[in-house]
Amino acid sequence: MIAHSRKLISALIWIAAVRCTPGQSIDCANNVDAESKSRTGPGGVVAVLKVHSEDDHSKDSHQCMANYTLRITLPDGRDGAAGLIPPMGFTSSVAEWGRGLSIHLDGFSNDGQHIFGVISESGKYSFVQVFDFKRDGSHVEIQVQRGLSHLKTANCGSSFAVAGTNNSAEIILEPDTANLCRLDHRWVLDKAGQLREMAKTESFTPLYTPERR
Secondary structure: HHHHHHHHHEEEEEHHHHOOOOOOOOOOOOOEEEOOOEOOOOOHHEEEEEEEEEEHHHHHHOOEEEEEEEEEEEOOOOOOOOOOOOOOOOOOEOOOOOOOOEEEEEEEOOOOOOEEEEEOOOOOOOOEEEEEEEOOOOEEEEEEHHHHHHHHHHOOOOOEEEEEEOOOOOOOEOOOOOOOOOOOOOOEEOOOOOOOEEOOOOOOOOOOOHHHH
């Protein structure tokens, strides 16, 4: 019985590790780029989250600017976001040089109409921001309030991942780890950025999982 339980726990950790796609992090500097690993949605649509940092030339502020862009590629190779994303990307920030910029792309909703991910920055104006980018080009960004304190209390890493959504269209977050933390702790994120511990009995719809071939 003990051996069986150990095998089950090992299998759950392996599943969590497969789901956990490490994000990419850079320090804000002039002409530095990074991109996340790609995520595949229904029908073979592929998305990649990119960040580009450079000197904030236009404002002559002598600060470092970060532009975040979501690249969407259709199965036939065409740009699935052509005409939807402004040249500056769907979100950007300007702050001190050398601050950490982290991007994490989690995936698609099951209908393929939403793409979820997490952006975070360290430094004087640090933040953690969850985004819901819709295929029609509209998008919502929610800054997580006191997010790191929730992770610290649960002793579960230092970053979040999107697990899915509930029946109220609220985003469900979990620790971005490859251990049982990812199975034991989840939070409901409201529109104001507040987190509520999700009860074990609450249900939610996980993000789309491509079929294995």
